[in-house]
Amino acid sequence: MSEPGPSLSLSPWGEADELWRRLAGDWSFERTIEGQASMHGTATFCSMPGAAHDTLHYREEGRLRLLDGRAFDAHREYLYQRRPNGFAVLFAERPPRLFHEIALQTGDADGTAWTGTAAHQCAADLYDSHYRFLTDGGFTLRHIVRGPRKDYVSLTRFSAA
Numbered sequence: 001m002s003e004p005g006p007s008l009s010l011s012p013w014g015e016a017d018e019l020w021r022r023l024a025g026d027w028s029f030e031r032t033i034e035g036q037a038s039m040h041g042t043a044t045f046c047s048m049p050g051a052a053h054d055t056l057h058y059r060e061e062g063r064l065r066l067l068d069g070r071a072f073d074a075h076r077e078y079l080y081q082r083r084p085n086g087f088a089v090l091f092a093e094r095p096p097r098l099f100h101e102i103a104l105q106t107g108d109a110d111g112t113a114w115t116g117t118a119a120h121q122c123a124a125d126l127y128d129s130h131y132r133f134l135t136d137g138g139f140t141l142r143h144i145v146r147g148p149r150k151d152y153v154s155l156t157r158f159s160a161a
Contacts (some may be wrong), residue, residue, distance in 0.1 A: 011113035011114075011133075011135045012113075012135070012136075012137040013113045013114055013133045013135075013137075016085045016086070016104045016114065017085075019104065019114060019133060020054075020056075020082045020087065023045045023056060023080065024045050024046065024047070024056060025044070025045060025046075025160070025161075026042060026043070026044050026160075026161035027042065027043045027044070027045075027158045027159065027160060027161050028040075028041070028042055028043075028158070028159050028160075028161045029041060029042070029043050029060065029062070029156050029157060029158045029159070030156070030157050031062075031154060031155065031156040031157075032154070032155050033152055033153075033154045034152050034153040034154070034155075035067070035152060036066070036067060036152055037064055037065060037066045037067065038064075038065050039062050039063065039064045039065070039074065040062055040063060041060055041061050041062015041063060041074075042060065042061055042062065042161060043058065043059065043060040043061075043158065044058070044059055044060075045057070045058050045080065048079075054081055054082035055079055055080070055081050055082075056079070056080040056081075057077070057079060057080075057092070058077060058078040058079070058080055058089075058092075059075065059076070059077045060075060060076050060077075061073070061074070061075045062074060062075075077092035078090060078091065078092055078099065079091075079092050079096050083101060083102075083103075085103055085104050086101065086102045086103040086104045086116055087101070087102050088100070088101045088102070089101075089102070099120055099127075100118030100119065100120045100127075100129055101118055102116035102117070102118050102129075102131055103116060104116045104133075107132070107133070107135075111134055111135050111136065112132045112133070112134055112135070113133050113134065113135050114131075114132075114133040115130070115131060115132050115133070116130075116131045117129065117130045117131070122147075123147075123149070124147045124148050124149065125145060125146065125147030125148070125149050125150045126145070126146055126147055127143055127144075127145050128143070128144040128145075128146075129141065129142070129143050129144075130142045130144075137159075137160055138157060138158055138159045138160070139157075139158050140155065140156065140157050140158070141154075141155075141156045141158070142154065142155045142156075
């Protein structure tokens with residue numbers, strides 16, 4: 001008799017509501033920006049003093065390397081807010097502005113425990129975002145960006161630090 005395939009119950013992400021708690025902490029990441037650049041660095045999801053317990057501050061820092069070999073230090077910040085069966089991502093501005101909302105769905109047999117998609121219109125450019133929370137404990141974020149000013153795919157792979 002063959003062994004059973006991966007089960008969502010065995011996933012380190014647990015149930016959808018547990019996923020939120022497991023995001024908190026430090027991550028390392030590798031990013032490719034199709035035809036433009038690559039980046040590696042660290043990201044942290046942490047509770048914000050004075051904010052609701054359902055808000056995590058996200059900050060990434062790393063080294064961005066352009067195809068021509070030039071390299072720069074770079075960082076980015078967002079706010080993640082817990083939602084029933086998912087989360088919202090906001091730009092870390094005053095006041096915060098919505099980037100997108102993710103409703104989590106169970107994954108499939110390819111090693112994905114949870115997935116979520118969203119779209120964001122930025123002027124004439126459209127960002128299609130796809131999150132995959134993997135049974136190995138990591139997750140990926142893919143942005144497909146199309147429009148008159150932007151045309152690229154960004155893929156980031158996060159691993160526990």
